[in-house]
Amino acid sequence: MIDCFQSPIPNVLMDPKSLQNTTLAIVMGGGAGTRLFPLTQKRAKPAVPLGGKYRLVDIPISNCLNSGFRQVYVSNPV
Numbered sequence: 001m002i003d004c005f006q007s008p009i010p011n012v013l014m015d016p017k018s019l020q021n022t023t024l025a026i027v028m029g030g031g032a033g034t035r036l037f038p039l040t041q042k043r044a045k046p047a048v049p050l051g052g053k054y055r056l057v058d059i060p061i062s063n064c065l066n067s068g069f070r071q072v073y074v075s076n077p078v
Helices: 016-022 034-040 058-066
Strands: 024-028 071-075
Touching: 024 058, 058 071
Parallel strands: 024 071
Antiparallel strands: none
């Protein structure tokens, strides 16, 4: 089992918790949504409802949070 990771800074080891605290996760949401056209006619693709309670963008955000990443940005290209 690996306890530490090699840092880009020479001779510095970082534990997984500090990597999670210093890593920025970027969720790239968006796109034309042409394959989802009836659903994306009046809303952006990340806002399309899923299961009646969630939106499409909620899944990758939840994955980031459950993996321990606390800095999450969502990019929605225009």
